[in-house]
Amino acid sequence: MVKMDDRKKKVLAAIIHDYIQTAEPVGSRTISRKYKLGVSPATIRNEMADLEELGLIEQPHTSAGRVPSDLGYRYYVDHLMEPEKLTPSEEELIKRSYEDKSQEIGKLIVRTGQLLSRLTNYTSMVMGPKRGRVAAIKHIQLVSMTPTKAMVIVVLDTGSVHHQLIDVAENITQADLDQVSKILNAKLSGLNMKRIKMTILSEIYLELAKYKSFMDAALELLQDHRGYDTEDKIYLVGVYNILNQPEFHNIEKLKTLLSLLEQEKLLHEILVDKQSEGLTVRIGVENSCDQIKDCTMVTATYQIDDQIIGSIGVLGPTRMEYAKVITIVDHMAKVLNKTLEEMKRWR
Amino acid sequence: MVKMDDRKKKVLAAIIHDYIQTAEPVGSRTISRKYKLGVSPATIRNEMADLEELGLIEQPHTSAGRVPSDLGYRYYVDHLMEPEKLTPSEEELIKRSYEDKSQEIGKLIVRTGQLLSRLTNYTSMVMGPKRGRVAAIKHIQLVSMTPTKAMVIVVLDTGSVHHQLIDVAENITQADLDQVSKILNAKLSGLNMKRIKMTILSEIYLELAKYKSFMDAALELLQDHRGYDTEDKIYLVGVYNILNQPEFHNIEKLKTLLSLLEQEKLLHEILVDKQSEGLTVRIGVENSCDQIKDCTMVTATYQIDDQIIGSIGVLGPTRMEYAKVITIVDHMAKVLNKTLEEMKRWR
DNA sequence: TCTTAGCACTCGATGCGGTAGAGTGCTAAC
DNA sequence: GTTAGCACTCTACCGCATCGAGTGCTAAGA
Known part of the structure; x- marks a missing residue:
């Protein structure tokens, strides 16, 4: 041997x-x-x-x-491998990108993806934050738009805002809507989405019987859990970077890979495949997905209060600049975690 | 001769x-x-x-x-060319896609792009609606998120909603915020963005002197005109469809085209190039942009009250299925216009 | 005057043999 | 254990011949 x-x-x-x-x-x-x-x-x-x-x-x-x-x-x-140090200009770029503190969490994630792609010259994949707990309602507001349309706005304590137009009866005024907003806020504010059960809803129905006509639509928005979650959303940046890799100068390979990148479900599997806290490197066949058998994925998790709430990653050929990419992904995850920690108070 | x-x-x-x-x-x-x-x-x-x-x-x-x-x-x-008729299943698909009426205008446009790409098997480009007039403020709401953060929400009469987190002093309560919201609404509601000039702002400043600390941040959001416009945003769907065209089995060509599609400014020029009302077909060299000299663009405008507010289009090789694509783009533009007409009341 | 069969010609695609060169494995000497 | 030397292998490349698709031209026919 x-x-x-x-x-x-x-x-x-x-x-x-x-x-x-x-x-x-x-x-x-x-x-x-x-x-x-x-x-x-x-x-x-x-x-x-x-x-x-x-x-x-x-x-x-x-x-x-x-x-x-x-x-x-x-x-x-x-x-x-000896991890490569970040150059001062790279560090500078990262620092500057996170400077603006009053950010929404989603934007932070997107920016992270852009940075990853730009620094590595590969494709970056970032997954939106999964709520460690279910989001709670902070505020509900109904705004009259036209005689027959109103806007329902829901603010969650995670900092995300959702809105939808609904139809209302002709004779509903903004005063009516304010009244309804008030009641909805009183009943629902502070509750997390899972706890909005039928009991509470029927209570509201009772109280707002005269507005029944449009309550259905309004409450539908509230119930639509999926709408509130960016959990499954995966952002890809720099997809076209793969064109610079000679291993993908083959159209068939390119097609296979690109069609994979179009399928969000598969991406999700790839990104969280055998995920454990911290940095993961999956090389070629180590990936469970056949279509990226000649790719490497470097992923890292980000967390709040030790709870993993999402992943960021870089996808490139197995012939990847490991020393550089691993350093960057690791560093970005750390910066992201630090930034999230600072934002934590209002989550 | x-x-x-x-x-x-x-x-x-x-x-x-x-x-x-x-x-x-x-x-x-x-x-x-x-x-x-x-x-x-x-x-x-x-x-x-x-x-x-x-x-x-x-x-x-x-x-x-x-x-x-x-x-x-x-x-x-x-x-x-004899325009090809839509198949019943195609018509059905289009009809179904526009059924859900209580839509935001932006979503309508995105859906149109998806349909175009799906029906033609080429890349679709759609431009978000340019406001015929400047958007006016419908409602402003401040919501306390944490002791030091508040959410500013602005609802425009176009149906779009904008929000941003701002820092506030520790001692500001939701009641204070309600008070400010009320004053802001009284002063600004109904005004279009252009008319929010310094005179009005200083008036507000005067009235809300005690909240001066955070008014700056809130008003900044109001002033950021660009943030309100989807005007320049161009949605691309089905970019990877070009991989199915043998003329793009050449990596260099592919790179040129894809890098073009990444530059929103250029896309904008391409899409509105020599634009006049109705359907336009630009074949190969007729395009002013060099990078698509072997592509054809079929575009159409959409309008409200005879004012052109945006374009939809399909990008493919000059060897394009003209009879089919032209019919589809033309038809989609008509359907889009009809739907917008129906939605018009609340714009 | 228009149409068409026939034919010579052109030019890319394909296939084949030969060569050059990169790189190996093995052996024997150091 | 290291290395020079050498035979061997295989790809990439070049030149060459061949094949075939498609043309333009000409002359005969309708």
């Missing part, structure tokens, strides 16, 4: 570095010349044969150089 | 039909066999030579068949 020794590690690291840069199979000669291990190509070749036996590298065909296997990348990430 | 006669028209139409279907240059033999004009390939060849002289068709190289030129498509669209 072959064992990894120090030189093998160096050779593997060299192969991976070179391949990440060039996307071309790496030969023994290249390594000997570019990476000064102080040994001849022949020695490198022996080491390479061992590394291949270990399953860490592969040959596309005889007389081609070697290419890292998924397992090789895995070994690299786990044992060899 | 060669003149178009009936048979030339038939030959041109045949070439275009065949090319739209196959994306391959069309030969004289194919036309004679498939399109039963009752003449031999040799005759067709003579006609083709004439059509080429007229600039309506081109030869990629000697010994290849003919391909329609932009001019050829133009002639086809102007003189030869």
Whole structure:
């Protein structure tokens, strides 16, 4: 049985570095010349044969150089890689992006996605925050728009605002609506969405019998839980960055990947696949989804009060700049968590 | 000088039909066999030579068949094409999509984009409604979120709702906020955004001197005109449909096009380029933008009270199914206009 | 005068053999 | 254990011949 020794590690690291840069199979000669291990190509070749036996590298065909296997990348990430530091300008950019504090949580997440994509040059995927608890109603307001239309506005304590137009009878005035708003607020304000059960609703019905005609529509908005959740929403930024990866210059591969990215359900599975707190790197076949078998996903969770409420991630080819991407994702998750912590008070 | 006669028209139409279907240059033999004009390939060849002289068709190289030129498509669209009727299932689909009446105008536009893309299998571009007039304030509401944060909500008479979190002093209560809301509503309700000038603002400042601390932030939201406009926002649907077009199996072309589609400003120019009321077809070089010189755009405007407030359109290769696409875009614009007319009352 | 069969011609696509070059594995010497 | 040397393998590339689709032209026929 072959064992990894120090030189093998160096050779593997060299192969991976070179391949990440060039996307071309790496030969023994290249390594000997570019990476000064102080040994001849022949020695490198022996080491390479061992590394291949270990399953860490592969040959596309005889007389081609070697290419890292998924397992090789895995070994690299786990044992060899030295995380790259952020450049001052990168740090600066991140800092500036989070400066504006009076943000809605959703916007924060979107901005994170944009940053991830911009810094890594890959595609970023971020998942909107899942409520650690169910959102509670802060305020309800009805506004008359035209004689027959009114706007229902619901403010949640998470800082999100929802609105919908409803039809109302011709003779309803803004005064009526104010009256209804008042009652709704008295009854519902502070309650979380799950606790708005039929009992309370029928109570309201009773009290507002004369407005029955439009209460149905108004309450429908309240009941529509899904409408309040950004939980399932996944934001993609920089999808077209994959066009810069030579491995996707093949239209068929491109189609497969892009059609995957259109399906939010699958994205969701990919993003939370085997998710545990902190940073996760899933390389090639480690992904459960077939369509990204030659991609790597670097994801991290973000949380509030130790409860995971969402994920951010970067999707790229297995030939990914691991040292850079991992640092960035990790750092962004930390910054995001810190920012969320500061915003926590009003959630 | 060669003149178009009936048979030339038939030959041109045949070439275009065949090319739209196959994306391959069309030969004289194919036309004679498939399109039963009752003449031999040799005759067709003579006609083709004439059509080429007229600039309506081109030869990629000697010994290849003919391909329609932009001019050829133009002639086809102007003189030869018979608009294709919508199938019952298509009509049904469109009808169902617009059934839900109590819609916000923005959602209506997005839905239109989705339909366009789905029905045509090309990329759709729709532009959000430009206000015929400046939006007016319908209602302002301040809601206390935490001891130090409040939500400003502004409802416009166009049916859009805007909100933003602001910082407030620790000792401000919801009652205070209600008081401020009341005054703001009294002063500003019904005014359009342009008319909120310094005079009115300073009046408010005077009256609400004791809340001065946070009025700045609240009024900033009111002043931020751009925030209220969806005018410049362009929705793209079905971008990946272009992958199905053989003309874009070339990565470089694809990159050029996709990078164009990422630039909203350019999109805006493309969509309203030489825009006049009604349906417009811009074929290949007729587009002012270089990057879509081998694309065709079919656009239509939508209006309220004879004022153009936006555009919808489809982007595809010049080898486009004109008869189908033109019918669909035209029909969708009409349906959209009709729906907007019905919604008009509350705008 | 218009149509068409026939034919020579053009040019891209395809396939094949040969070559160059990159890279390997193995062996034998250091 | 390392390395120089060498035979071997396989891809990429080039040139060449061939095939076939499609043309333009010409001359005969309607």
